[in-house]
Amino acid sequence: xxxxxxxxxxxxxxxxxxxxxxxxxxxxxxxxxxxxxxxxxxxxxxxxxxxxxxxxxxxxxxxxxxxxxxxxxxxxxxxxxxxxxxxxxxxxxxxxxxxxxxxxxxxxxxxxxxxxxxxxxxxxxxxxxxxxxxxxxxxxxxxxxxxxxxxxxxxxxxxxxxxxxxxxxxxxxxxxxxxxxxxxxxxxxxxxxxxxxxxxxxxxxxxxxxxxxxxxxxxxxxxxxxxxxxxxxxxxxxxxxxxxxxxxxxxxxxxxxxxxxxxxxxxxxxxxxxxxxxxxxxxxxxxxxxxxxxxxxxxxxxxxxxxxxxxxxxxxxxxxxxxxxxxxxxxxxxxxxxxxxxxxxxxxxxxxxxxxxxxxxxxxxxxxxxxxxxxxxxxxxxxxxxxxxxxxxxxxxxxxxxxxxxxxxxxxxxxxxxxxxxxxxxxxxxxxxxxxxxxxxxxxxxxxxxxxxxxxxxxxxxxxxxxxxxxxxxxxxxxxxxxxxxxxxxxxxxxxxxxxxxxxxxxxxxxxxxxxxxxxxxxxxxxxxxxxxxxxxxxxxxxxxxxxxxxxxxxxxxxxxxxxxxxxxxxxxxxxxxxxxxxxxxxxxxxxxxxxxxxxxxxxxxxxxxxxxxxxxxxxxxxxxxxxxxxxxxxxxxxxxxxxxxxxxxxxxxxxxxxxxxxxxxxxxxxxxxxxxxxxxxxxxxxxxxxxxxxxxxxxxxxxxxxxxxxxxxxxxxxxxxxxxxxxxxxxx
Numbered sequence: 014x015x016x017x018x019x020x021x022x023x024x025x026x027x028x029x030x031x032x033x034x035x036x037x038x039x040x041x042x043x044x045x046x047x048x049x050x051x052x053x054x055x056x057x058x059x060x061x062x063x064x065x066x067x068x069x070x071x072x073x074x075x076x077x078x079x080x081x082x083x084x085x086x087x088x089x090x091x092x093x094x095x096x097x098x099x100x101x102x103x104x105x106x107x108x109x110x111x112x113x114x115x116x117x118x119x120x121x122x123x124x125x126x127x128x129x130x131x132x133x134x135x136x137x138x139x140x141x142x143x144x145x146x147x148x149x150x151x152x153x154x155x156x157x158x159x160x161x162x163x164x165x166x167x168x169x170x171x172x173x174x175x176x177x178x179x180x181x182x183x184x185x186x187x188x189x190x191x192x193x194x195x196x197x198x199x200x201x202x203x204x205x206x207x208x209x210x211x212x213x214x215x216x217x218x219x220x221x222x223x224x225x226x227x228x229x230x231x232x233x234x235x236x237x238x239x240x241x242x243x244x245x246x247x248x249x250x251x252x253x254x255x256x257x258x259x260x261x262x263x264x265x266x267x268x269x270x271x272x273x274x275x276x277x278x279x280x281x282x283x284x285x286x287x288x289x290x291x292x293x294x295x296x297x298x299x300x301x302x303x304x305x306x307x308x309x310x311x312x313x314x315x316x317x318x319x320x321x322x323x324x325x326x327x328x329x330x331x332x333x334x335x336x337x338x339x340x341x342x343x344x345x346x347x348x349x350x351x352x353x354x355x356x357x358x359x360x361x362x363x364x365x366x367x368x369x370x371x372x373x374x375x376x377x378x379x380x381x382x383x384x385x386x387x388x389x390x391x392x393x394x395x396x397x398x399x400x401x402x403x404x405x406x407x408x409x410x411x412x413x414x415x416x417x418x419x420x421x422x423x424x425x426x427x428x429x430x431x432x433x434x435x436x437x438x439x440x441x442x443x444x445x446x447x448x449x450x451x452x453x454x455x456x457x458x459x460x461x462x463x464x465x466x467x468x469x470x471x472x473x474x475x476x477x478x479x480x481x482x483x484x485x486x487x488x489x490x491x492x493x494x495x496x497x498x499x500x501x502x503x504x505x506x507x508x509x510x511x512x513x514x515x516x517x518x519x520x521x522x523x524x525x526x527x528x529x530x531x532x533x534x535x536x537x538x539x540x541x542x543x544x545x546x547x548x549x550x551x552x553x554x555x556x557x558x559x560x561x562x563x564x565x566x567x568x569x570x571x572x573x574x575x576x577x578x579x580x581x582x583x584x585x586x587x588x589x590x591x592x593x594x595x596x597x598x599x600x601x602x603x604x605x606x607x608x609x610x611x612x613x614x615x616x617x618x619x620x621x622x623x624x625x626x627x628x629x630x631x632x633x634x635x636x637x638x639x640x641x642x643x644x645x646x647x648x649x650x651x652x653x654x655x656x657x658x659x660x661x662x663x664x665x666x667x668x669x670x671x672x673x674x675x676x677x678x679x680x681x682x683x684x685x686x687x688x689x690x691x692x693x694x695x696x697x698x699x700x701x702x703x704x705x706x707x708x709x710x711x712x713x714x715x716x717x718x719x720x721x722x723x724x725x726x727x728x729x730x731x732x733x734x735x736x737x738x739x740x741x742x743x744x745x746x
Contacts, residue, residue: 017036017037017038017043017044018036018037018038019034019035019036019037019044020034020035020037020477020554021033021034021048021050021051021474021554021555021556022034022035022453022457022474022477023457023459023472023474023556024058024061024062024065025121025124025125025452025457026061026062026064026065026124026452026621026625027059027061027190027191027621028190028191028192028193028194028195028196028462028465029054029059029191029192029196029197029198029199029200030053030054030196030198030459030462030463030466030470030472031047031048031051031054031057031058031059031062031191031198031199032047032048032050032051032053032054032056032198032472032555032556033045033046033047033048033058033062033065034046034047034048035065035453035477037477037478040478041070042065042066042069042070042453045058045062045063045065045066046058047062048555050555051472051555051556052470052555052556052557052558053198053466053468053470053472053556053558054198054199055198055199057198057199057202059191059618060618060619060630060631061618061619061621061625061631063630064625064628064630064631065452065453067627067628067629067630067631068451068452068453068625068628069451069452069453069454069478071627071628073435073436073627073696073697073698073699074434074435074448074451075433075434075435075436075446075448075696076434076448076481076484077089077448078090078091078093078094078095078445078446078447078448079094079436079445079446079448080093080094080097080444080445081443081444081445086436086446091483091485091493094445094447095447095490095493095494095497096497097444097445098430098444098445098447098494098497099494099497099498101401101427101428101430101444101445102114102139102401102403102428102430102498103498104428105400105401105427105428106139106401109398109400110396110397111139111140111141112141112142112143112397112399113141113143113397113398113399113400113401114139114141114143114399114400114401114402114403114428115141115143115144115145115387115390115391115399115401115402115403116135116136116139116141116143116144116145116402116403116404116405117145117146117384117387117402117403117404117405117407117409118132118145118146118147118404118405118406118407119146119147119404119405119406119407119408119409119412120147120151120406120407120412120622121406121407121624122146122147122405122406122407123460123461123462124452124459125406125449125452125455125487125488126456126457126458126459126460126521126525127455127456127486127487127488127489127491127521128405128406128487128488128491129460129461130460130488130516130521130524131487131488131491131492131495131516132405132491134491134492134495134509134512134513134516135403135491135494135495135498136380137509138495138498138499138509138513139403139498142368142377142382143382143390143399144380144381144382145381145382145383145384145386145387145409146381146384146407147384147407147412148379148381149381149382149383149384149385149721149722149723149724150317150384150385150412150413150414150723150724150726151313151316151317151723152193152194152312152313152316153316153321153322153378153383153721153722153723154315154316154321154322154324154325154326154718154721154723155169155194155316155325156169156378156379157322157325157326157365157378157584157720157721158322158325158326158328158329158584159329160364160365160379161326161365161578161581161583161584162326162329162572162577162578162579162581163569163570163571163572163577164570164571164572164573165354165571166379167353167354167461167464168346168354168569168570168571169194169465170329170332170338170339170344170345170346171194171195171196171344171345171346171347171465171466171467171562172195172308172310172343172344172467173306173308173341173342173343173344173345173467173561173562174195174197174200174203174204174207174308174467175203175206175467175468175561176306176341176342176561177207177212177306177307177308177342177343178207178210178211178212178213178304178305178306178307178342179207179212179213179215179300179301179304179305179306179307179308180204180207180212180213180214180215180307180308180310181215181216181217181297181301181307181308181309181310182214182215182216182217182218182224182228182310182311183216183217183218183234183239183242183243183309183310183311183312183314183315183328184217184218184239184311184312184313184314184315184316184727185218185224185310185311185312185313185314185315186218186222186223186224186225186615186616187200187204187224188200188201188204188222188223188224188227188618189222189223189224189615189616189617189618190312190616191618192467193312193313194312194465195310195312195465195467196459196462196463196465196466196467197466197467201227203467204224204227204228205227208229212304213229213230213300213304214227214228214229214230215228215229215230215231215232215297215300216228216230216231216232217231217232217234217239217242217289217297218231218232218233218234218314219233219234219235219236219314219611219613219677219678219681219683220613220615220641220676220677220678220681220683221233221675221676221677222615222676223618232289232293232297233288233289233678234287234288234289234678235286235287235288235598235611235678235680235681235728236314236318236611236613236681236727236728237318237319237320237598237611237725237727237728238283238286238287238288238598239311239314239315239318239320239324240320240323240324240327240591240594241278241283241286241287241591241594241595241598242283242287242289242294243324243327243328243331244274244275244278244283244327244591245278245279245280245282245283245284245287245294245295245298246294246297246298246301246327246331247271247274247275247278247298247327247330247331247334248275248276248277248278248279248280249280249294249295249298249299250275250298250302250331250334250335251271251272251275251334252275253299255298255299255302255303255335256302256334256335256336257302257334257335257336257337258336259333259336259337259338259339259340260339260340260564260566261333261336261338261339261340261566261577262333262334262336262338264566264567264570264576264577265333265576265577265578265579266574266576266577266578266579267578267579267580267581268334268579268580270579270580270585271330271334271579271580274580274585274588279291280292280294280295282595283595285599285602286595286598286599286602288678288680298331301331301335302335305342306337306340306341306342306343307335307337307342307343308332308337308342308343308344309328309331309332309337309344310328310344311324311325311328313614313726313727314613314727315328316723317723317724317725317726317727318718318723318725318726318727318728319594319716319717319718319719319725320587320590320591320594320718321718321721321723321725322584322587322718322720322721322723323584323587323588323591323720326581326584329344330579330580332344333577333579338566338577339564339565339566340564341561341562341564345562345563345564345565346562346565346566346569347463347464347465347466347469347562348469348533348559348562348563348565349460349463349464349466349469349471349532350463350469350471350529350532350533350534350545350559351458351460351463351471351525351528351529351532352464352528352531352532352533353460353461353464354464354569354571364378365377365378365583365720365721366378369382370382370383370386370390370722371390371393371395371397371398372386372389372390372393373386373389375717375722376720376721376722378721378722382722383717383721383722383723383724384409384413384724385413385414385415385714385715385717385722385724386714386722387399387409387413387419387422388415388418388419388421388422388714389714391422391423391425391426392422392425399426400426400427400428401426401427401428401429401430402423402426402428402429402430403429403430403431403432404429404430404431404432404433404439404440404443405431405432405433405487405491406432406433406487407433407439408437408438408439408440408622408623408624409439410423410437410438410439410692410707410709411437411438411439411622411623411687411688411689411690411707411709412622412623412686412687412709413709413714413724414709414712414713414714414716414724414725414726415664415665415709415710415712415713415714416438416707416709416710416712417664417665417710418664418714420438420442420692423439423442424442426442428444429442429443429444429445430443430444430445430446430447430494431443431445431446431447432446432447432448432449432487432490432491433446433447433448433449434448434449434450434451435624435627435696435697436694436695436696436697437623437624437690437695437696437697438623438689438690438692438695441692441694441695441696447485447490447494449484449485449486449487449490450480450481450484450485450486450487453476453477453478454476454477454478454479454480454481454484454486455476455480455486455487456473456474456475456476456521456522457473457474458471458472458473458474458521458525459472467562468558468559468560468561468562469558469559469560469561469562470556470557470558470559471534471545471550471556471557471559472550472554472555472556472557473525473547473550473551473554474554475551488520488521489517492513492516492517495513496510496513496514496517499513522547525547526546526547529545529546529547529550530546532545534559545557545559583720584720587719587720590719590720608649608650608732608733608734609730609731609732610642610646610650610680610681610682610730610731610732610733611680611681611682611728611729611730611731612660612662612681612682612683612684612708612711612712612728612729612730612731613681613682613683613726613727613728614683614684614685614686614708614726614727615641615683615684615685615686616685616686617637617685619631619632619637620637620685620687621687622686622687623686623687623688623690624687626687626688626690626697626699626700626703626705627697627698627699627700628699629699632699632700632703636670636703636704636705637685637705638669638684638685638688638689638703638704638705638706639669639670639671639672639684639685640658640660640669640670640671640672640682640683640684640733641672641674641676641677641682641683641684642658642671642672642673642674642677642682642733643673643674643675643677643678643679643680643681644673644674644675645679646677646679646680646682646733647671647673650733650734650735651734651735651738652671652733652734652735653671653673654671654672654673655670655671655672656670656671656735656736657669657670657671657735657736657737658670658671658733658734658735658736659733659734659735659736659737659738660682660684660711660731660732660733661711661731661732661733661734662711662712662713662729662730662731663713663715663730664710664711664712664713664714665710665711666710666711667684667689667706667707667708667710667711668706668736669684669705669706670704682731682733684706684708684711685705685708686708686709687707688703688705688706688707688708689705689706689707689709689710690703690705691705711729711731712724712726712729713725713729716729
């Protein structure tokens with residue numbers, strides 16, 4: 014008999030980086046609990062963490078490469094699968110050009126250090142401009158604001174949760190998300206601590222979320238109107254002289270432009286469109302500006318809309334003007350041990366839209382096009398048509414707007430290669446599936462999320478289990494496919510091939526060791542602790558606490574000017590479109606057709622996008638894919654609590670059971686994200702047996718932020734009727 018062994022790991026399922034102790038006996042997981050010795054999470058874990066065992070043991074998880082022959086998947090060797098994948102991609106590019114192959118990286122990509130390090134090599138080997146990722150259905154506006162204001166897309170200011178006295182949350186629900194672009198394990202405890210020290214938490218959201226219920230105050234706001242609200246708050250701050258001096262403010266240029274921008278955006282003007290009273294808007298701005306320390310934070314409700322880039326910029330501008338930027342208790346920059354920002358700078362605003370999508374002309378940013386354009390790029394004939402696709406850890410059929418259209422388009426591809434360990438709604442269309450090992454069978458270090466954390470920490474976790482014989486982690490899959498593609502193109506630079514091979518020889522651990530040696534903690538003085546090396550991290554498997562966030566300006570700036578651009582020209586140029594949007598919103602409020610409602614998504618603590626629904630312990634209990642409606646709207650639409658409603662948008666229709674609740678703002682309904690697993694050919698037996706529909710069979714790929722192309726999920730217009738009523742038509746998801 015082997016005695017059970019408990020080893021520390023980092024949970025890779027969301028952004029919180031919670032430390033876990035996973036007890037194993039032989040090759041089995043026997044328990045998972047929070048690691049009390051983790052200096053960041055201090056024993057906290059959420060319900061998702063225990064599902065790591067389910068993921069590790071899931072009989073539906075693919076463990077051998079698959080190749081589709083005569084419409085059916087057959088298992089093959091790794092060498093054969095990689096050769097088939099490379100030949101198919103090369104053949105498409107030879108016939109139709111390099112841009113005929115598109116790529117899509119899903120959200121889990123950044124939770125894998127190996128994928129984060131090696132996917133860029135595959136992208137360079139393909140050389141395509143048709144690159145897409147989950148970024149353009151999520152946080153893209155935050156990157157635009159960071160790049161244009163501070164010089165790099167990852168210089169996103171993080172709320173200093175542990176010291177702030179006043180936190181305003183707009184369009185975010187951290188009690189369900191565990192924090193997002195704000196890595197903060199046990200966020201519930203951290204929010205309670207704000208109130209315990211005499212501070213306040215205020216939430217602005219079209220739903221009284223779990224976070225709103227735990228806050229001091231909650232304000233309903235109509236979806237998609239956050240830019241109007243924030244412009245009115247900016248107006249109040251400037252008109253009433255509520256700015257505060259600060260070091261960051263002294264580094265800013267274009268402050269006079271902010272005053273010009275805010276003129277005329279009074280609370281009275283925007284109140285009817287937002288659904289908040291003018292007094293409530295003014296008080297929100299005054300209380301924020303008056304607090305001894307404060308942080309204004311917005312997330313998906315702010316970014317996933319038609320004015321996402323303007324809205325996220327305005328949040329940072331308000332933090333800047335009121336003296337909150339780069340100050341303890343405000344919003345600050347991290348000092349990660351492995352720094353993805355690097356020392357070089359100059360991310361100029363003209364790098365927005367260096368090229369555009371072929372069909373609709375949507376802009377590129379960070380080398381990627383908006384995924385809302387992918388389906389039309391596959392469907393539309395002509396030079397540059399997408400004819401092949403490579404996906405990594407993504408399920409865009411369920412996670413991108415108008416997923417039904419994309420689903421139909423995937424069937425037209427000549428070649429599709431997926432690096433994924435599930436046969437899901439997207440990968441079922443692939444010609445080759447290359448399954449990596451599971452999270453407990455690979456090493457872990459959070460490169461991206463340490464750059465977004467509310468405290469500076471570092472932690473290395475080696476694989477908990479040795480991978481099965483013949484299995485490959487995703488970095489080895491990506492590098493092996495990259496090398497095959499490089500051999501197929503004579504004109505590829507020898508230097509690129511050598512770099513790929515050198516990285517593969519170093520492996521993940523070697524690369525991280527090299528990056529730590531370049532990092533800010535590599536040459537610490539004895540009073541600050543020993544230099545941070547891989548050996549130090551290995552000796553402290555629970556993690557290393559590197560201290561609270563500290564002021565980082567001007568040194569952290571990467572703008573060519575060395576200044577903060579308070580009013581980037583590219584964003585200011587978009588404000589006339591925002592003004593037109595306000596007039597449309599006011600017209601809609603005055604003349605909205607009866608029965609027209611605005612649809613928003615939602616997230617739950619026991620769910621994680623579309624890829625954790627095959628865990629029986631996470632999906633058990635009462636149905637969670639329900640339509641939330643305010644009592645007034647339910648009565649007007651003729652649907653009762655518990656009844657099944659038909660929800661119809663421009664692009665499709667679904668049916669879902671109704672929950673009538675005053676937690677919804679009147680005029681707004683909500684469906685959760687990530688459901689809808691009942692499609693044929695999906696090998697997710699638990700998920701397929703759980704009732705649910707995809708909200709993205711309703712969201713509209715025509716609704717995007719024109720400035721950056723992020724999908725405009727928030728506030729999709731829909732009608733709701735009792736299922737089965739005569740006259741309800743359209744496809745049902």
